[in-house]
Amino acid sequence: MRSPRWALRLVVAAAAFAGLFGLELVLEAFVIEYVQRIVLLAGINVILAVALNLINGTTGQFSIGHAGFMAVGAYGAAFFGTQLRPIVEGALGAGALGQAVTFNLALVIGALLAAGAGLVVGVPSLRLRGDYLAVVTLGFGEIIRILFNNAEFLGAATGYFGDDPAGLPAYTTFFWVYAWALATVVAVANLTFSQTGRSLIAIREDEIAAEAMATPTTRLKVLAFTLSAGAAGIGGGLFAHMQAGIRPEDFRFEKSIDMLVMIILGGLGSISGAVIGGIFVAVTLELMRGFQEYRLVLYALLLVSIMLLRPQGLLGSRELTAFLRRKPVQRLH
Amino acid sequence: MTELIQQIINGLSLGSIYALIALGYTMVYGILRLINFAHGEVFMVGAYVGFYTAHAFGVEGYEAAGAAFPLVLAGVVLVASMTACAVLGSTIEFLAYRPVRSAPRLTPLITAIGVSLFLQNVGLLVFGPEPRRYPAILREVRFEIGGVILTNIKLAIFAIALVLMIGLHLFVQRTWTGRAMRAVSINLDAARLMGIDTNRTIRSTFAIGSALAAAAGILFGLDQIMITPVMGVLTGLKAFVAAVLGGIGNIPGAVLGGFLIGLAEQLTAGYVSPDYRDAITFVILIAILLLKPEGLLGVVRQEKV
Numbered sequence: 001m002r003s004p005r006w007a008l009r010l011v012v013a014a015a016a017f018a019g020l021f022g023l024e025l026v027l028e029a030f031v032i033e034y035v036q037r038i039v040l041l042a043g044i045n046v047i048l049a050v051a052l053n054l055i056n057g058t059t060g061q062f063s064i065g066h067a068g069f070m071a072v073g074a075y076g077a078a079f080f081g082t083q084l085r086p087i088v089e090g091a092l093g094a095g096a097l098g099q100a101v102t103f104n105l106a107l108v109i110g111a112l113l114a115a116g117a118g119l120v121v122g123v124p125s126l127r128l129r130g131d132y133l134a135v136v137t138l139g140f141g142e143i144i145r146i147l148f149n150n151a152e153f154l155g156a157a158t159g160y161f162g163d164d165p166a167g168l169p170a171y172t173t174f175f176w177v178y179a180w181a182l183a184t185v186v187a188v189a190n191l192t193f194s195q196t197g198r199s200l201i202a203i204r205e206d207e208i209a210a211e212a213m214a215t216p217t218t219r220l221k222v223l224a225f226t227l228s229a230g231a232a233g234i235g236g237g238l239f240a241h242m243q244a245g246i247r248p249e250d251f252r253f254e255k256s257i258d259m260l261v262m263i264i265l266g267g268l269g270s271i272s273g274a275v276i277g278g279i280f281v282a283v284t285l286e287l288m289r290g291f292q293e294y295r296l297v298l299y300a301l302l303l304v305s306i307m308l309l310r311p312q313g314l315l316g317s318r319e320l321t322a323f324l325r326r327k328p329v330q331r332l333h
Numbered sequence: 334m335t336e337l338i339q340q341i342i343n344g345l346s347l348g349s350i351y352a353l354i355a356l357g358y359t360m361v362y363g364i365l366r367l368i369n370f371a372h373g374e375v376f377m378v379g380a381y382v383g384f385y386t387a388h389a390f391g392v393e394g395y396e397a398a399g400a401a402f403p404l405v406l407a408g409v410v411l412v413a414s415m416t417a418c419a420v421l422g423s424t425i426e427f428l429a430y431r432p433v434r435s436a437p438r439l440t441p442l443i444t445a446i447g448v449s450l451f452l453q454n455v456g457l458l459v460f461g462p463e464p465r466r467y468p469a470i471l472r473e474v475r476f477e478i479g480g481v482i483l484t485n486i487k488l489a490i491f492a493i494a495l496v497l498m499i500g501l502h503l504f505v506q507r508t509w510t511g512r513a514m515r516a517v518s519i520n521l522d523a524a525r526l527m528g529i530d531t532n533r534t535i536r537s538t539f540a541i542g543s544a545l546a547a548a549a550g551i552l553f554g555l556d557q558i559m560i561t562p563v564m565g566v567l568t569g570l571k572a573f574v575a576a577v578l579g580g581i582g583n584i585p586g587a588v589l590g591g592f593l594i595g596l597a598e599q600l601t602a603g604y605v606s607p608d609y610r611d612a613i614t615f616v617i618l619i620a621i622l623l624l625k626p627e628g629l630l631g632v633v634r635q636e637k638v
Contacts, residue, residue: 124622131368139615150608296454303447308432311440
């Protein structure tokens with residue numbers, strides 16, 4: 001009896017997407033553009049945070065250069081989106097369908113490129129125990145920016161704006177951001193609560209014991225890292241099409257720190273914590289726009305004080321649903 | 334040929350700076366198994382302390398008059414900066430790292446990232462984001478040997494770094510504190526049972542490493558002329574790669590790694606393209622992790638369960 005469950009899931013998914021579409025109409029009709037932008041940024045942050053949490057929180061391998069993968073996704077999506085646009089629109093017309101197909105193809109290509117970069121970075125550093133991934137990703141984040149700064153066909157330091165003088169097309173709408181955010185959260189949650197997810201948690205808790213239990217630790221770590229990099233690439237692609245263009249400066253080390261704050265605040269290893277953290281950072285970013293130079297000092301103090309006072313973050317590795325579902329205490333005798 | 338020798342000389346002087354910083358990374362890693370991300374920022378603070386003390390001694394007056402800054406004062410600047418950073422390093426250890434020392438591995442790592450970020454951004458606020466020209470603590474004297482240009486600054490950098498490294502070697506090998514440091518790096522718990530004051534030993538490790546980083550900061554300012562509050566990130570990263578290349582936890586390894594990274598960077602800048610001088614470090618890091626993760630002089634350490 002598999003078909004009813006599948007049908008149910010399909011109905012739920014369709015209802016969720018229809019709901020998103022309705023919300024988009026409401027948002028565009030009643031909310032000013034400034035707030036719309038914050039809402040979009042919050043959605044992108046949720047994708048980034050959930051992605052980073054998969055490797056840093058669930059698997060316990062620390063990446064501090066995820067802005068680099070976001071940059072690969074952003075540049076990949078922007079560049080291939082620009083190349084694909086005439087072809088797709090030639091076949092499907094320049095209407096909503098053509099745009100949607102171009103955009104999503106571009107996002108997927110960006111995500112694949114970011115995942116590829118993740119594989120290249122992950123294989124050498126994840127074979128080892130310890131904190132090498134932190135250093136390698138830090139280096140990668142810096143180097144990828146230098147490469148984009150020097151890549152003439154991507155606009156070098158001025159940034160990439162596509163072929164159109166008006167800049168990259170503004171494909172990123174509420175519907176697409178939250179559709180991808182929803183898809184990312186569901187996919188990561190399904191992975192986390194699967195048998196593979198249990199192995200990832202086992203690696204975080206005790207790598208040696210996990211290996212002794214015949215868990216293929218290196219392969220799973222690389223898998224989690226590659227998926228995480230790919231999802232960050234989707235965030236990057238959405239980010240690129242939210243504004244007219246992207247510059248290497250958009251993906252500085254600060255961006256990686258923003259992502260770290262998102263997941264550490266909410267609680268490493270908790271998907272709902274990452275969602276909360278992503279929204280928190282999007283809002284504080286806007287609230288503190290007037291005094292940017294103090295923001296990172298505050299984030300730094302926040303990181304250190306969370307580590308000293310409540311290292312598990314807001315939720316620890318629990319989920320919000322754990323608070324909703326009150327299990328009756330079972331007594332054995 | 335003269336071109337090559339020139340590049341090698343420049344590479345060695347840059348490499349000695351990396352080696353000094355790498356020593357701090359490797360000593361702390363050897364003892365606590367912690368990548369002290371804040372170390373690059375201590376290096377940056379060292380450069381700025383030197384900058385401000387030199388100005389307090391009126392270095393611009395000497396520059397304007399075309400006279401050399403007295404060597405004694407230059408020495409005072411160096412010692413002042415090293416002392417200030419030794420205090421800074423041990424304070425960081427006391428306030429930020431000691432409380433999380435026995436916490437799970439990720440907690441001290443995140444703390445270190447936080448401290449690094451904090452120092453860097455406080456530096457941006459206090460010192461200002463614009464690059465500063467480093468005062469001429471040593472007046473440059475150029476001389477030419479067979480087409481190769483040498484400056485007294487490059488020689489001084491090399492000499493000061495060498496003296497500090499030999500000093501560190503003697504300290505670690507010949508003094509009680511040095512012996513305690515080696516014991517703690519082999520096994521912290523066993524060292525404590527043998528009556529070693531591990532807290533004091535760890536504190537002195539941080540102080541010594543930070544003092545070396547401060548010296549590196551001043552030498553870096555002399556060599557590269559410009560300093561900024563964010564210079565600690567990339568330089569710190571390169572020095573860390575140097576420590577990994579030599580074998581992390583291994584003091585001679587850090588020195589060897591530092592010189593190799595300096596040479597590689599200078600040769601890439603000279604013969605490939607200056608754009609890729611920063612990228613080569615990263616290539617080396619990936620290569621060493623793939624081929625010989627324990628480093629050139631490191632030994633494979635079996636993890637006991």
